[in-house]
Amino acid sequence: MSIFQADSLSINFGGIKAVDGVSFDVEQGEVFTIIGPNGAGKTTIFNLVSRIYEPTGGKLVFNGTDITNVPPHRIAALGIARTFQNIELFEHATLLQNLLLARHAHKRSGFFSELLFLPSVRRMELEHREAVEKVIEFLDLQQYRDSFIVNLPYGVRKVTELARALCTDPKLLLLDEPSSGLNVEETDDMAFWIQDIRDLLGITVLMVEHDMSLVSAVSDRVMALNYGRPITTGTPGEVQSHPEVVRAYLGG
Amino acid sequence: MRFVFKTSYAQDIQIFRDRVDASWYGLLGLVVIALPFLMSEYYVGETTWVFIYALCGLSLMVLVGYTGLVSLGHAAFLGIGAYAHAFFLKNGIPWIPSVVLAVLITTASGIIVGLPALRMTGIYLAIATLAFSVIIQEVFSRWEYVTHGFAGMPVDKPVILGVSFADDRAFYYLCLFFLVLALWLTRNLLRSPTGRAWVAIRDSEIAAQSMGVNLAIYKSIAFAYSAALMGLAGALFAHKIAYLAPDIFTILLSIQFLLLVIVGGLGSLHGAVFGAIFVALLPPVIAILRDSIPASMADAAQATGIGIIGMLGDAVGNFLKKPGVEAGIFGLILVLVILLEPLGMYGRWIKIRVFFSTFPMYKRATFKRQRTYMRSERLR
DSSP states (O other): EEEEEEEEEEETTTTTTEEEEEEEEETOEEEEEOOOSSTSSHHHHHHHHHTTSOSSEEEETTEEEETOOGGGGHHHTTTEOOOOSOOOTTTTTTTHHHHHHGGGGGGOHHHHHHHOOOOHHHHHHHHHHHHHHHHHTTOOGGGGSSSBGGSSSSHHHHHHHHHHHTTTTOSSSEETTTTTTOHHHHHHHHHHHHOOOOOOOOOOOEEEEEEEEEHHHSSEEEEEEEEEEEEEEHHHHHHHHHHHHHHHHHHO | OOOOOOGGGGGGGGSSSSSSHHHHHHHHHHHHHHHHSSSSSSHHHHHHHHHHHHHHHHHHHIIIIIIIOOSSOOHHHHHHHHHHHHHHHHHTHHHHHHHHHHHHHHHHHHHHHHHHHHHHOOOHHHHHHHHHHHHHHHHHOHHHHOOOOGEEEOOOOETTEEEESSSHHHEEEEEEHHHHHHHHHHHHHHHHHHHHHHHHHHHHHHHHTTTTTTTHHHHHHHHHHHHHHHHHHHHHHHHHHHHHGGGGSSSHHHHHHHHHHHHHHTHHHHHHHHHHHHHHHHHHHHHHHHHHHHHHHHHHHHHHHOOOHHHHHHHHHHHHHHHHHHHHHHHHHHHEEEEEEEEHHHHHHHEEEEEETGGGGGOGGOOOOOOOOOOTTOOO
């Protein structure tokens, strides 16, 4: 059963068709990767899915419900979490605070009970903390718990973003270039984590990625994109050897 | 060096880090309670100003330091709180309901001013709030039925449930009570989801939104809460100053509040209090220097027989008497703080603490921050 469907999705920026009638299905429990040269519209698709951009046409369906008109702050509560290509962490807060914020979609307390910090708020905070600690353990972030993000190296920030997305308890995880800026070792770790997220946590992953070794290692299906249009969809091997894809990357 | 060992998650959401910290704050509390008995009436009055300014600082700290929205119009909120409270008192409403009403009115005006903030950031928001404060100042001078315009409006000493707080020492404790209450409430917000949402909005709106934070609602809450604190400060301010006039609540006062939070240290509750100590105590210090420098230099000139020292002292004294010197000194300090200590007095305080707790092993590089450029493609 497909957990997410995009139906002839398109968006124009002025006269430029950044995404032009893209349709795809993501099956429950798979890693679906979108590849394509720079400017192909990959990140734009992500911004459409997380509702930051308003699509010019098309439809988004998640878990059987139409989310085309859902406001962006409601997406997390529905079960879609994302990371950003250029890390968007809360830099002047600790790692722990960053992860706790990701529990925001699950908050049930009102302003006045928080103002007085009633026992119910305290109880809820402890619950959130426990959920966050599970993710910290899963991604081995224990030693950075109380560090401010500004003081953390790039690789750790990248993992922190993944952790923050996981803390929202997502059903669908959008990863925007999870390996960009990471060294070979860190990329390998990332590949293992993505597989674990799919196999152990049962979370469906929609990913944009350039590193083809990572793509082949973790993806179940790959969609190649060029100039905002899909070229082909299939297994990593099929897509990589597709003549149109080769032409898009190498020219000619 | 002292390590805090944590054995439960509850330890991370306590008000104080551990027993040692709590006892230090307890000691500070005792000192502050004992202070009025150790000081003359004049200094009790000045310290009361520190408390009122700290409330104002707290209000602006929530907005500027935690939510990242700059306001140049907070003097207007202070004025609304002060005039509303004074007006209700004059019409025979008892003290407590009068303060509650004043706070509610200020909160409502905060929400209204916050509406443009949903679409504006940075300098544009600063200009919008500045315009608001100019309009409100005009209202203060024209709406004579309520404010008595430039004729001014006397404010009686507070009488709460039949108890008079006319005495300076009693009023000191009243202000202290409200400051501690406001600190506690703000701390509560900051350790719960609302405070985290504010910080998230400050650092990355787009990520906050994707994590489920409704930007419009949390920015409005920040404006409303900030205005509410300012309204409370305004009520106390009205009693303290005893005579309200429209030209008190000018843009200069708003800038002084902004200076307070920047000098104190953005993004910390300590910063609001440190900044208040600085802003409230600088004018009396200047006043003291104005008189004491020429006198002591004249003494020195007589003792040494070098006339030029006396002339220099007179020159400094005359300079300090010139109008606008106070604002100039404030401005100079603001520039120096931004250049030399961007984290303000609280940042310096932390450095001093770390220096002593790691004493022989202190490294200057501990607080050096690497510059990173990773936000080239921000979605704005």
